Amino acid sequence: TPKTSASCSPAPESPLSSTEESVNGLVGDPLASQSSSLKPLSEDPSGGESQPGTPLPLPGHSGLSIQEMVAMSPELDTYAITKKVKEVLTDNNLGQRLFGETILGLTQGSVSDLLARPKPWHKLSLKGREPFVRMQLWLQDPHSVEKLMDMKRLEKKAYMKRRLSSLSDSHPVDGGLVGTDYVQGSQSPGQQHLKKPRVVLGPEEKEALKKAYQQKPYPSPKTIEELASQLNLKTSTVINWFHNYRSRIRRELFIEEIQAAGGVVGPGSDGGSPSLRGSKSGEGDSCDGTESDGTVETRQGLGLEDHRGACKDHDMEADSEAGGSNNSPAQIDCTTSGLAGPGSSCGQGGLGLFSLTEASSSSHAPSTNIPASGTARNPRDNHLRKKKAANLNNIIHRLEKAASKEDPSEWEF
DNA sequence: TGAAAGTCAATATC
């Protein structure tokens, strides 16, 4: 399946060894031949306002759909691609919105997210790879910037035109109840119903949720309900928050791994051995890896009382390592999780498991005996160190759990 | 069926 191949396949495609190669060196690449066939930017009769979700149709000459192209694509260096795209956009004063809507068929927020936190190729599903293939094609198109500039001009022209006509009509084009006032979708005004107001969690609520997450990245329904009632939130909000937080922490860690590896993304460079990667059940676990209790931590997790002894009380915003790494995203800092007892000290036995990461980030502490509260030269080093420690601890914990089961079929990773 | 992935779009921030 796409997902399986994305996360577990040994990357059959030829790996790209460097940023430059991956961005510019696609000679012989199936996609390279498509580069010049990138569809000219549609000259939208409506005034150049393309919509997300209706990206430019793809290169026509081969008759390949984007899905087919994605499937055919060799492994791309997503980090290098986004870096290059950001560069080009900045250099040419092109906005994310225009780029997203025109080239990728995505909204500005999605583009921002994608450019800031690209996931490694092998972690992406086919769908997730699509924007990167589009970006790659765009970068390869010698007229890409030119076309986008044209589009920008067209948009500006259309905007001015509308402004003018609205002024002459003396009623604002943007007036009325379009867009933000109504639920997504284009109902006629009569059918429109008011949007649900966006929930904005307060700092205390976020803090409490983070603490709860540190204790249990996968809270039981009971825990969720307790959290919801104590924070006066809907359970769906709490559930969504956990989903989003897990997902975003995971992505943060991808980035960190990439950066720790020197910005080169290749098979394995995200620091995960395939055997450890992509294990759903193993990804991000609770402190004890079970859902058995789910009661005690709730009150503590809400920050209603100090629980520094249980899980480290640190700012998840600044160091989201509690989510673990891409190996097992949700981790608890081993220094305080209570798991770092005898036999599970941070780093012990983890050398091999982290050899890839460590090898590529020699400036960091050795993978063994990672200090609890890092003495790293800068917060980033410290952050990374803690993250690795947490990751190691989690792996050790799983190994211990597995070892405690006699029947190998019961082993859980 | 639950979790992850992917995305939208409102809102915050720069």
Next chain:
DNA sequence: GATATTGACTTTCA
């Protein structure tokens, strides 16, 4: 005004 963040939702997948 552009970009970043994030709650909510849909789709995909195991």
